[in-house]
Amino acid sequence: MTRYAIGIDAGATNLRCALVNDQGQILFEIREPSKGIWNGAAYMDQLTALAQRMLAGPVCQGLRIDGLGIGTCGQVDLKGELFGHNGDPSVKIDPPVPIAAILSARLGMPVKVVNDGQAAIFAEAIYGAGRDVQNVVGFTIGTGIGGGIVLNKRIYQGAQGIAGHLGFLIIDFEGELSVSGVPGPAEDYGSGTSIGRIARKRIAGDPERGKLMLELADGRIGDVTGFQVFEAVKRGDPLAREVVEYCGKAIGAAAVSMIHALNPDIILLSGGVADQGDLLVRPVRDYVRTYALYNTRNTPVRIAELGSQAGVIGAAALILND
Numbered sequence: 001m002t003r004y005a006i007g008i009d010a011g012a013t014n015l016r017c018a019l020v021n022d023q024g025q026i027l028f029e030i031r032e033p034s035k036g037i038w039n040g041a042a043y044m045d046q047l048t049a050l051a052q053r054m055l056a057g058p059v060c061q062g063l064r065i066d067g068l069g070i071g072t073c074g075q076v077d078l079k080g081e082l083f084g085h086n087g088d089p090s091v092k093i094d095p096p097v098p099i100a101a102i103l104s105a106r107l108g109m110p111v112k113v114v115n116d117g118q119a120a121i122f123a124e125a126i127y128g129a130g131r132d133v134q135n136v137v138g139f140t141i142g143t144g145i146g147g148g149i150v151l152n153k154r155i156y157q158g159a160q161g162i163a164g165h166l167g168f169l170i171i172d173f174e175g176e177l178s179v180s181g182v183p184g185p186a187e188d189y190g191s192g193t194s195i196g197r198i199a200r201k202r203i204a205g206d207p208e209r210g211k212l213m214l215e216l217a218d219g220r221i222g223d224v225t226g227f228q229v230f231e232a233v234k235r236g237d238p239l240a241r242e243v244v245e246y247c248g249k250a251i252g253a254a255a256v257s258m259i260h261a262l263n264p265d266i267i268l269l270s271g272g273v274a275d276q277g278d279l280l281v282r283p284v285r286d287y288v289r290t291y292a293l294y295n296t297r298n299t300p301v302r303i304a305e306l307g308s309q310a311g312v313i314g315a316a317a318l319i320l321n322d
Helices: 040-056 099-107 116-127 192-205 211-216 226-234 238-262 278-291 307-320
Strands: 004-010 014-021 026-033 065-072 082-084 092-097 111-115 136-141 145-151 266-270 301-303
Touching (some): 004 307, 014 307, 065 116, 111 116, 111 307, 116 136, 116 266, 192 238, 211 238, 226 238, 226 278, 278 301
Parallel strands (some): 004 065
Antiparallel strands (some): 004 014, 014 026, 082 092, 136 145
């Protein structure tokens, strides 16, 4: 018998709610702007209303809905409570916000909550690029870097729930302190934001070599972002390629650390930056093949398959794969 669950992908700016079946298929979806995860009661009311709207809709009538899963930005503990802020992970939310308990009481159904990166990689491990293996480490690469760890087809959350925050793996122990207080983290070298920042620095040092990226940004160096960098690479720009390869090596170094720590079956790259495909995958894969321990150098490095649907599918999978 087919099983069904509701999944909510609660990003920083938008909410995505979907009815998902146990094959990982989205049957119906609602999207709306988020009132903000840090907006307390109003945010909880919005999550509640969104789930109720889905449950009351015609697509759910006559179906047994097993529960609600949520992937949210921020740090989430093992009880489904929001207790930390990824934008500034040194910030502690005290007392934690018991998202799972509140929504379970309001909706009268099981509710599970994890970090949104964990949810996205879980979806890939169950229904996407990692479906044929047991152990997956995945990086979600966009404005920042997140991720998830799936061991034996289960999300590994660690002692406090924050395992998989791979953007805070240290790439340079003498590097600048990030806002989180972590020196030289992967996020500061390999994220979309960092690709733009590093490109701007190199253009400032050699405007002639950075001419194409400047042209793509209408001559304004401050407007050079990852978008212009990748577009310049596609047009054969050497400096842009150097920037992408440099940032890809940083992600590769983080991947090698995870290979040495967990020996996964596969490394996955997902998110907006990873959608650039071989432009990013190749330097990551090359780094793994060169610098991982010899017997692990063949660990596959692949692009995720589910795209922007991964978060909401992974959220529902928390219920469907319990």
